[in-house]
Amino acid sequence: MTARGQIAVGGLGIVLALLIAWAAAGIRIVDNRHVGCRIRLGQIQTRETPPGVHWVMVPIESLATVPIHTRILDYKGVEVLAKDGLRIHMDITVGYKIKPQMACDAYLQYTDIERGLVVPEIRSALRKVASQFHSTEYYERRAEVDARIVMALEELKNPYFEIVQVNIRNVVLPDSVVQAIQRKIVAKQEAERMQFVLEKERKEAERKKIEAQGIAEANRLIAGSLTENYLKWYQIQAIKELGQSPSNTFMIVPYDSGLFPIPTYPLPGAKR
Structure with a gap:
């Protein structure tokens, strides 16, 4: 083989290696916890790429993945305003899922879907429903208030994601509210105790009245019979x-x- 032939064969091999490397660089794997969103020449394609092995034409294409499994947001000390204007802090855990059929639309709108969409929406809904209750109700009707908040978040309507679980771990009330509630409880207990004492005295007075009436009636009968x-x-x-x-x-x-x-x-x- 002439020198020119050797050069041609070597060049062909290099080109073939480069083609193989280029083709291999375009292989992408999407697992079953995500969907893929193709980005072509900087434009996000709204058609979702299902889980599996896919190929993109680098460098004009790329493949971003969006999680569609349940993700947990752990909020600690979220500040909300009660109906009476007092500040309440909550520890709450929220689980959400991106809707698979809307994943690429959400990625197109927000890119960072969790920070740009989910977190603000949940905080807004939480503040809205929390403002429907007085601060004292968070103490006196805790179970009912928690259930209402959970229901409101679970029923949050958003085209891109859905809430799958909510858990309110703790509610911290202002000290002034806690002290006022404790004074109210003590006053209620004292009123109930006084009511018990008054009821007992009333029954004792009725007993003595009945006893006196019986004695008077007996004396009347005896006096009438002593001829x-x-x-x-x-x-x-x-x-x-x-x-x-x-x-x-x-x-x-x-x-x-x-x-x-x-x-x-x-x-x-x-x-x-």
């Missing part, structure tokens, strides 16, 4: 029992003109 004939009969029976007692051998019993014993009752304090 003169009954008292004479009762005294005769008492004298009879006394006369039959072995400890008494002599009795003086006064009688009236009708030969009935005259009732005699010892005066209070008199010696028998």
